[in-house]
Amino acid sequence: MFPVPEEKILVxxxxxxxxxxxxxxxxxxxxxxxxxxxxxxxAIRIANEKGTxxxxxxxxxxGDMDGIDAVERISQRFDVPIIYLTAHADGDxxxxxxxxKPSGYCIKxxxxxxxxxxxxxxxxxxxxEFKNQEFIEKERMSTVKDFMLSSTPxxxxxxxxENTASxxxxxxxxxxxxxxxxxERELKINHASLDNPEYSRKILSEYIAWIAHxxxxxxxxVETGSDDFTVTECLWSPNIKDNKIYCLMCKAMTELxxxxxxxxxxxHHSYLLGPNPPRCRFSYQL
Numbered sequence: 134m135f136p137v138p139e140e141k142i143l144v145x146x147x148x149x150x151x152x153x154x155x156x157x158x159x160x161x162x163x164x165x166x167x168x169x170x171x172x173x174x175x176a177i178r179i180a181n182e183k184g185t186x187x188x189x190x191x192x193x194x195x196g197d198m199d200g201i202d203a204v205e206r207i208s209q210r211f212d213v214p215i216i217y218l219t220a221h222a223d224g225d226x227x228x229x230x231x232x233x234k235p236s237g238y239c240i241k242x243x244x245x246x247x248x249x250x251x252x253x254x255x256x257x258x259x260x261x262e263f264k265n266q267e268f269i270e271k272e273r274m275s276t277v278k279d280f281m282l283s284s285t286p287x288x289x290x291x292x293x294x295e296n297t298a299s300x301x302x303x304x305x306x307x308x309x310x311x312x313x314x315x316x317e318r319e320l321k322i323n324h325a326s327l328d329n330p331e332y333s334r335k336i337l338s339e340y341i342a343w344i345a346h347x348x349x350x351x352x353x354x355v356e357t358g359s360d361d362f363t364v365t366e367c368l369w370s371p372n373i374k375d376n377k378i379y380c381l382m383c384k385a386m387t388e389l390x391x392x393x394x395x396x397x398x399x400x401h402h403s404y405l406l407g408p409n410p411p412r413c414r415f416s417y418q419l
Contacts (some may be wrong), residue, residue, distance in 0.1 A: 173198030214255035
């Protein structure tokens with residue numbers, strides 16, 4: 134029985150026989166070949182439609198776009214390892230390829246063992262980098278939470294509105310500096326496709342799921358809908374009278390993150406106060 138494929142690999146190779154041979158090898162090693170691209174344009178399309186965890190790319194391709202150009206375009210959306218497979222290794226080509234920060238460079242005809250180990254090492258490095266990034270992001274999330282908890286007790290509705298506005302502006306800068314990179318990497322939005330209503334709805338759904346998860350990590354309780362989410366419990370303790378700054382901070386976060394998506398819609402915020410923690414509802418209209 135073949136192992137269950139876990140990693141998706143995109144092969145960019147314009148020689149059909151060579152491409153099929155590579156596909157056979159990869160599948161026998163347990164990888165999922167998401168596509169065989171014979172041109173740079175095909176490679177970009179397949180990556181956008183199916184995603185990929187690693188790219189094997191020949192450099193010299195038929196057409197106006199070579200393998201390096203295709204990798205540069207794909208890398209704008211997908212941060213994945215690159216291994217170049219090529220029979221051409223002149224100095225200028227090698228320097229261009231280096232700019233894409235590849236994980237490997239195999240000269241044709243390549244050795245199967247060399248390729249197999251090269252892929253495994255590239256994916257291992259990706260996983261280690263991902264785990265390191267996860268640790269850094271957990272630290273950043275903790276920093277955001279600490280900022281919110283330590284900075285707001287003194288901020289109440291009695292504070293002058295200009296001071297509250299200044300605080301929220303500083304908080305927005307702080308939040309963006311800590312969270313925007315994580316958001317962009319995880320959602321991988323193709324801004325050129327936002328004019329497509331179906332794609333926009335998909336991004337809205339992913340945005341709501343992302344922000345709900347983010348708020349949950351901050352200690353909030355969140356319920357999500359198809360085009361809204363509700364905070365049923367937040368950091369605002371009911372014992373802190375008239376402290377609406379948390380609602381304003383939530384509103385600032387949701388509006389800022391919506392701006393990162395590039396969607397043209399608006400977020401509507403409503404909340405119900407009472408003796409229990411407030412229920413805040415955020416709804417969207419594209």
